[in-house]
Amino acid sequence: MIDLTERILRQVIQPRPVESHKGTFGRVLVVAGNEQYGGAGIMSASAALFAGAGLVTLASAAVNRTALHARHPEIMFLDWTETAALRKSIQSADVIVVGPGLGLDPGAQALLRMVFTAVNAAQTLIVDGSALTLVAGGAIPFPQQPQLILTPHQEEWHRLSGLTIAGQTVRANQTALAQLPETTILVLKQHRTQIYADQQVYRNTTGVAAMATGGMGDTLTGIIAAFCAQFGQNKKPLPATLAAVYLHGLAGQELAVDHYVTLPSQICAQLPLLMARFSRAGL
Ligand SMILES: NC(=O)C1=CN([C@@H]2O[C@H](COP(=O)(O)OP(=O)(O)OC[C@H]3O[C@@H](n4cnc5c(N)ncnc54)[C@H](O)[C@@H]3O)[C@@H](O)[C@H]2O)[C@@H](O)CC1
Ligand SMILES: Nc1ncnc2c1ncn2[C@@H]1O[C@H](COP(=O)(O)OP(=O)(O)O)[C@@H](O)[C@H]1O
Numbered sequence: 041m042i043d044l045t046e047r048i049l050r051q052v053i054q055p056r057p058v059e060s061h062k063g064t065f066g067r068v069l070v071v072a073g074n075e076q077y078g079g080a081g082i083m084s085a086s087a088a089l090f091a092g093a094g095l096v097t098l099a100s101a102a103v104n105r106t107a108l109h110a111r112h113p114e115i116m117f118l119d120w121t122e123t124a125a126l127r128k129s130i131q132s133a134d135v136i137v138v139g140p141g142l143g144l145d146p147g148a149q150a151l152l153r154m155v156f157t158a159v160n161a162a163q164t165l166i167v168d169g170s171a172l173t174l175v176a177g178g179a180i181p182f183p184q185q186p187q188l189i190l191t192p193h194q195e196e197w198h199r200l201s202g203l204t205i206a207g208q209t210v211r212a213n214q215t216a217l218a219q220l221p222e223t224t225i226l227v228l229k230q231h232r233t234q235i236y237a238d239q240q241v242y243r244n245t246t247g248v249a250a251m252a253t254g255g256m257g258d259t260l261t262g263i264i265a266a267f268c269a270q271f272g273q274n275k276k277p278l279p280a281t282l283a284a285v286y287l288h289g290l291a292g293q294e295l296a297v298d299h300y301v302t303l304p305s306q307i308c309a310q311l312p313l314l315m316a317r318f319s320r321a322g323l
């Protein structure tokens with residue numbers, strides 16, 4: 041087990057090239073947030089925006105449009121029932137997040153099937169929340185995607201792998217992961233989140249109980265997405281994922297010095313400050 045340190049942030053977060061534009065920093069599409077869980081989609085997309093993705097689109101239930109734009113007009117919105125437009129948006133994305141607040145109803149199942157069918161091999165696909173629970177149900181398999189990142193918490197991993205939380209040992213997790221597409225990255229969220237990839241296991245060393253608030257994992261998906269979009273070039277999503285997990289926890293623990301609880305939106309606001317700090321660290 042390799043403990044993550046600040047070094048991963050210095051390695052991954054680069055000063056922005058002067059000759060650049062929004063296209064340089066990647067397109068993220070978040071497919072998330074039904075009528076009940078609209079906040080999940082908004083939190084995931086906001087996190088992608090604050091973590092530096094060049095262009096962010098949220099595909100969500102139509103009812104979430106005004107809430108998103110009242111909060112972040114920078115984020116584009118797509119009604120996810122507009123299938124042709126959604127398919128086009130999937131095709132033009134570099135990174136796709138699917139699952140936060142998707143729900144489990146037949147509409148969510150159809151949407152997930154559609155996303156899994158429409159993604160192409162060059163894209164990074166991050167699967168979280170309800171999408172993981174739907175896959176665990178058995179009817180919708182993961183696509184054979186070279187860059188597939190799963191972000192279950194322990195109960196979602198229980199559903200997916202069949203391993204009880206007490207049974208989620210490193211060896212058992214590796215055996216279960218071997219049943220999934222070969223290059224899958226598993227971000228197994230908990231107090232000290234573990235990341236499984238390339239036969240290796242990493243342990244996050246940041247994050248505190250002040251972060252135990254609904255939406256905190258939805259927020260992590262957006263940070264991972266933005267980091268893969270900006271810093272995951274050459275089809276290498278692992279360092280970007282490790283840095284995103286570390287930064288998410290670091291933002292929470294720094295806020296927790298004088299906040300009893302840290303809200304996902306407060307974490308988002310910290311991200312540009314922390315990224316500036318670590319992009320300069322190597323200069
Ligand atoms: N504001 C929103 O719109 C929110 C929407 N959410 C969405 O709601 C859907 C259901 O997700 P939930 O996770 O709430 O429900 P789940 O039923 O999938 O899992 C929650 C259960 O897992 C248990 N658990 C065990 N170990 C855990 C661990 N290490 N971390 C977290 N939980 C652990 C919890 O006690 C809880 O009973 C997802 O699609 C999710 O993205 C949640 O993110 C909450 C906030
Ligand atoms: N006690 C804790 N210590 C460290 N990190 C925590 C703690 N509680 C929650 N987190 C982090 O918050 C996130 C919670 O994810 P998740 O349960 O999927 O939230 P949600 O689905 O509500 O958005 C994970 O990244 C987890 O590591």
Ligand SMILES: [Mg+2]
Pocket residue numbers: 168169193257258
């Ligand atoms: Mg979650």
